[in-house]
Amino acid sequence: xxxxxxEINICLAGNPNCGKSSLFNNLTGLKQHVGNYPGVTVEKKExxxxxxxxxxxxxxxxxxxxxxxxxxxxxxxRNFIIDEKPDLIIDVxxxxxxxxxxxxxxQLSEIGIPVIIAMNMTDVLKDKGRExxxxxxxxxxxxxxxxxxxxxxxxxxxxxxxxxxVYERRIKIKGFKIEYGDTISEELxxxxxxxxxDILLSRKYSAGYIAANLLKxxxxxxxxxxxxxxxxxxxxxxxxxKKIISEKFSDNVDSVLADKIYSWIxxxxxxxxxxxxxxxxxxxxxxxxxxxxxxxxxxxxxLVMYAIFKFTFTLSEPVVGWFEKGIEFLxxxxxxxxxxxxxxxxxxxxxxxxxxxxxxxxxxxxxMFFAIAFFExxxxxxxxxxxxxRFMRKFGLHGKSFASMIIATNGCAVPGLMAARTIxxxxxxxxxxxxxPFMICGAKxxxxxLxxxxxxxxxDGANIMFIMYVLSVGLALTAAWILKxxxxxxxxxxxxxxxxxxxxxxxxxxxxxxxxxxxxxxxxAGTVILLMTVLIWAGLTFPQNDNQxxxxxxxxTAAVQIEKSYIGRVGNFIEPxxxxxxxxxxxxxALIAGLAAKEVVxxxxxxxxxxGEVDPEDAxxxxxxxxxxxxxxxxxxxxxxxxCLIYLPCIVAVAVFFRxxxxxxxxxxxxxxxxxxxxxxxxxxxxxxxxxxxxxG
Ligand code: GDP
Ligand code: MG
Numbered sequence: 001x002x003x004x005x006x007e008i009n010i011c012l013a014g015n016p017n018c019g020k021s022s023l024f025n026n027l028t029g030l031k032q033h034v035g036n037y038p039g040v041t042v043e044k045k046e047x048x049x050x051x052x053x054x055x056x057x058x059x060x061x062x063x064x065x066x067x068x069x070x071x072x073x074x075x076x077x078r079n080f081i082i083d084e085k086p087d088l089i090i091d092v093x094x095x096x097x098x099x100x101x102x103x104x105x106x107q108l109s110e111i112g113i114p115v116i117i118a119m120n121m122t123d124v125l126k127d128k129g130r131e132x133x134x135x136x137x138x139x140x141x142x143x144x145x146x147x148x149x150x151x152x153x154x155x156x157x158x159x160x161x162x163x164x165x166v167y168e169r170r171i172k173i174k175g176f177k178i179e180y181g182d183t184i185s186e187e188l189x190x191x192x193x194x195x196x197x198d199i200l201l202s203r204k205y206s207a208g209y210i211a212a213n214l215l216k217x218x219x220x221x222x223x224x225x226x227x228x229x230x231x232x233x234x235x236x237x238x239x240x241x242k243k244i245i246s247e248k249f250s251d252n253v254d255s256v257l258a259d260k261i262y263s264w265i266x267x268x269x270x271x272x273x274x275x276x277x278x279x280x281x282x283x284x285x286x287x288x289x290x291x292x293x294x295x296x297x298x299x300x301x302x303l304v305m306y307a308i309f310k311f312t313f314t315l316s317e318p319v320v321g322w323f324e325k326g327i328e329f330l331x332x333x334x335x336x337x338x339x340x341x342x343x344x345x346x347x348x349x350x351x352x353x354x355x356x357x358x359x360x361x362x363x364x365x366x367x368m369f370f371a372i373a374f375f376e377x378x379x380x381x382x383x384x385x386x387x388x389x390r391f392m393r394k395f396g397l398h399g400k401s402f403a404s405m406i407i408a409t410n411g412c413a414v415p416g417l418m419a420a421r422t423i424x425x426x427x428x429x430x431x432x433x434x435x436x437p438f439m440i441c442g443a444k445x446x447x448x449x450l451x452x453x454x455x456x457x458x459x460d461g462a463n464i465m466f467i468m469y470v471l472s473v474g475l476a477l478t479a480a481w482i483l484k485x486x487x488x489x490x491x492x493x494x495x496x497x498x499x500x501x502x503x504x505x506x507x508x509x510x511x512x513x514x515x516x517x518x519x520x521x522x523x524x525a526g527t528v529i530l531l532m533t534v535l536i537w538a539g540l541t542f543p544q545n546d547n548q549x550x551x552x553x554x555x556x557t558a559a560v561q562i563e564k565s566y567i568g569r570v571g572n573f574i575e576p577x578x579x580x581x582x583x584x585x586x587x588x589x590a591l592i593a594g595l596a597a598k599e600v601v602x603x604x605x606x607x608x609x610x611x612g613e614v615d616p617e618d619a620x621x622x623x624x625x626x627x628x629x630x631x632x633x634x635x636x637x638x639x640x641x642x643x644c645l646i647y648l649p650c651i652v653a654v655a656v657f658f659r660x661x662x663x664x665x666x667x668x669x670x671x672x673x674x675x676x677x678x679x680x681x682x683x684x685x686x687x688x689x690x691x692x693x694x695x696x697g
Pocket of ligand 1: 014015016017018019020021022023051063120121122123124148150151152377503
């Protein structure tokens with residue numbers, strides 16, 4: 001039996017960081033990524049729920065401060081609200097920042113769609129010692145607000161009930177109006193009357209919205225009326241009205257209107273928001289006085305990153321050891337059970353050697369994501385963006401670029417690239433897209449962990465990782481600066497960043513984030529990495545080199561097989577190009593295979609070393625094999641890591657880059673060219689320089 005639900009379409013609108021995505025997740029049961037810095041939600045996301053015979057479709061929109069949009073993500077939100085006309089808007093308001101958040105409400109309420117306020121962050125409001133009088137809001141202003149604490153899933157049922165109540169008109173939201181005063185109201189009315197002459201136009205868009213925005217010369221609205229037969233009359237009236245208003249108030253219309261709206265908001269807040277206790281917020285401000293201090297900010301940020309790596313490496317070391325032991329056990333026993341031959345080689349050298357090598361680092365990934373989630377949820381990562389914005393502006397760079405870079409470090413370059421959409425300026429956005437892939441994303445992490453583990457003492461692990469992190473940020477900033485000075489010249493744009501107050505993160509929240517990101521890693525291991533491993537194994541195993549030579553040892557036979565295989569031939573072919581930077585064909589192959597996904601660098605090396613092994617029963621962790629291979633050295637390892645920092649991002653990131661940079665082959669070619677050349681040159685300098693300085697060959 002098919003049940004036909006009546007559908008209610010609602011959307012969540014609100015300023016960035018007010019908790020829209022959290023509420024969306026509560027409503028729909030989906031897991032939209034939540035984070036307290038701008039750029040986390042850059043596309044609209046859809047979900048639904050079923051209640052009381054209704055199917056409620058929910059759309060989560062990117063954060064906006066007003067309906068006069070300028071950046072791509074804002075345009076997405078604005079166009080949805082105005083053009084797709086949901087049945088109902090839920091305006092998510094950060095109640096602890098009532099006045100600032102309320103500006104959007106004044107605009108949303110003009111559109112002519114019922115608006116329910118989800119008065120979110122009421123926990124923070126309470127900590128600030130304040131309370132909101134909901135009855136008064138409804139009685140005096142016709143504002144319907146429902147308190148929520150979205151990150152604790154509080155108030156969700158009440159919101160759902162409110163949606164149905166309003167939809168069924170059990171609760172009527174009377175069209176609330178801003179008190180503009182006589183002059184402005186009269187002028188607005190004159191314009192509205194003309195709008196009503198065009199029935200189609202006035203049916204499609206609310207007259208109040210069009211009238212107010214004509215006064216503001218909003219391009220979007222000018223465009224909407226451009227096809228109307230009253231266009232001329234409208235613009236003429238708007239011009240007259242603007243003149244009357246600006247003469248009366250001796251100021252330009254924009255500021256007169258803004259002034260009216262803000263003083264109105266202020267008067268609403270004054271009666272509806274009550275102070276009932278002492279604020280706990282002074283603590284957050286006190287912390288910020290130190291954390292954001294001009295001199296201390298950068299060192300503290302460095303310290304936090306160092307702490308993350310120290311935590312990750314120190315705690316994961318034994319656990320990674322157990323995992324490696326487990327995989328070794330598996331490998332040895334599989335070799336015992338499965339008879340010698342291709343199948344044994346496929347399972348032991350291919351799958352276990354390759355995918356197993358990547359899975360060995362799973363605990364490290366979890367520890368790292370745990371530490372990052374902790375700082376993210378306290379509110380520190382938002383400060384990091386703020387601090388770097390201040391720093392980067394000195395070089396003419398955009399602070400939002402760093403938000404992209406942090407998102408990439410916190411997991412994957414793809415969401416980092418997407419976050420660049422919040423940057424309005426085209427050139428700044430391109431620069432950000434070009435440099436974000438330099439960051440050490442979760443996929444590159446195992447490569448770093450592998451080589452650091454193989455060539456450095458355990459106690460130095462965090463230090464080396466930290467140096468690599470600083471290097472990656474330094475490289476990205478330098479590259480951005482060069483681009484800004486050369487092909488992508490332009491003025492930096494300003495951006496105002498809302499800093500969330502510090503919060504005590506919940507263990508559950510951190511574990512959830514850790515798992516969400518960790519699971520991606522596992523999923524990749526079971527898909528892309530597995531597939532690549534099979535291909536690499538096959539490429540190294542075929543064609544079979546039957547020419548058994550009794551004179552050479554088994555070990556040499558294995559080496560000859562690799563040498564003569566399809567992939568081995570490719571390796572030999574590219575070797576001359578990478579010889580000057582210290583790599584042999586094997587590492588070259590690993591790097592190329594890594595374009596599918598960066599973890600594949602590790603799995604490929606794993607398969608290669610497993611195949612080169614004579615007796616599968618004395619399997620050792622990959623790090624140990626690398627360490628014992630005389631063709632590797634500390635200097636080569638460091639050069640290899642630096643190359644990995646810079647060279648072409650993985651295929652998924654490249655595809656996203658292509659889309660986000662406007663699908664222009666020009667930029668794609670530029671990215672490919674620039675990262676490859678830069679990787680080679682920097683590696684050359686490091687390797688040859690290192691040799692000259694006597695760090696070995
Ligand atoms: P969006 O940018 O509007 O989508 O906001 P998010 O849903 O990503 O939330 C931003 C941050 O605020 C996250 O760290 C959430 O955990 C947190 N958050 C969301 N709702 C609340 C709330 O009611 N109280 C508190 N204290 N934090 C919240
Ligand atoms: Mg969001």
